[in-house]
Amino acid sequence: MKEAVFYEVIWDSLVQCRLCPHRCRIADGKSGRCRVRKNVNGRLFTLNYGQITALNIDPIEKKPLYHFYPGSSILSVGTFGCNFRCGFCQNYEISQIAETGEKLLPEDLVKLAQRYKSQEMIGVAYTYSEPVVWYEYIEASAPLIKELGFKTVLVTNGFINKEPLKKILPFIDALNIDLKGITEEYYRDICQGSVTPVLEAIETSKAFGAHVEITTLLVPGLNDAPEQIEELAKFLANLDRDIPLHFSRYFPRYKFNLPPTPVESLIRAREIAGKYLNYVYLGNLPDASNDTFCPHCGALLIRRDYFGVDTPGLSGDTCRQCKNKVKIIL
Ligand code: SF4
Incomplete structure (x- = not known):
């Protein structure tokens, strides 16, 4: 167990976790809604560290x-x-x-x-x-x-x-x-x-x-x-x-x-x-076409299929056809 970050003792041994918007108030011996943050003697510990x-x-x-x-x-x-x-x-x-x-x-x-x-x-x-x-x-x-x-x-x-x-x-x-x-x-x-x-x-x-x-x-x-x-x-x-x-x-x-x-x-x-x-792409749908096209000129930028990915229309972060920059990190 490792002591959690982002929590505070709010009263006696009652703590409040500030990591996520649930902001669980956790009594001694109890866990938060995620079940992996536990109050042990007034200190909050993570149970899944490492x-x-x-x-x-x-x-x-x-x-x-x-x-x-x-x-x-x-x-x-x-x-x-x-x-x-x-x-x-x-x-x-x-x-x-x-x-x-x-x-x-x-x-x-x-x-x-x-x-x-x-x-x-x-x-x-x-x-x-x-x-x-x-x-x-x-x-x-x-x-x-x-x-x-x-x-x-x-x-x-x-x-x-x-x-x-x-x-x-x-x-x-x-x-x-x-x-x-x-x-x-x-x-x-x-x-x-x-x-x-x-x-x-x-x-x-x-x-x-x-x-x-x-x-x-x-x-x-x-x-x-x-x-x-x-x-x-x-x-x-x-x-x-x-x-x-x-x-x-x-x-x-x-x-x-x-x-x-x-x-x-x-x-x-x-x-x-x-x-x-x-x-916009479709996942969990093996037959869907998920190629990427240039939003400026419509050229094929990235081809995706079962066997891999290739980038025929990209030169760095630029469309080979229209020379506009596209937001793709290579
Ligand atoms: S759900 Fe977990 S992470 Fe979120 S506030 Fe509660 S104890 Fe903290």
Whole structure:
């Protein structure tokens, strides 16, 4: 166990965690809503520091990040715990149930990254479960990873308070933030969270200059209504029309047994969002075309298929055909 950052003693041995917007008040011997922060004798400790439940080298496209070193791979690590309770969680075995993992301290993660160093392997992604509730581990390891010249990535629900987010952003190169829907009701009823802090986390990360892509899992009948898709896309477009948005197909999982999202719903969402955003992709849909085209002249910039990624239309960050700059990091 490691003592948590961002908490305060509010009375006797009662503490309040300030890491995420739940702001749990936690009595001695109890844990917060994420189950991985526990009050022990009036001090708050993290239970998942240095605990790994999943470790792989993944294509960067799997995070998904499509405009950040396309075709590269990334050492991907995850722990257990989450500050949401999404009924459709695709990783519930580690986010909602697991209570222990394999030990891998920050210095061991750094050694591992060095061992796998290659031209294609660009760094470390904190992913699989929720990295917000792994904050201390990321704070300890990400600066060391960056010192080696590697990139760091967070794949997160973005449900974090502004102060801790701002403190960690200098050590994070790219984020894929789940924007699970656009209504407060959806976040409250389905995820036991709130949308406003997530929107603020997206704004803060963009304003800081991090590379940001967004994923929205479309659940039939719950968050795929055209007006909701439009509102979500407009919010992102107000920040930057070039933010890549990934609509992902839902499949029955954990507590949800609704049928999978109809393909037509995903295609309709792409059409609607595409009126506002330059890059909209479809995930969990093997037959979908997810090539990238120049928003200025329509030339093919990046071709993606099962076997890989190539960039026939790019010369650095410039479209070969029209010579305009595009926001793709190579
Ligand atoms: S990080 Fe965990 S303990 Fe802290 S406020 Fe969020 S849910 Fe509660």
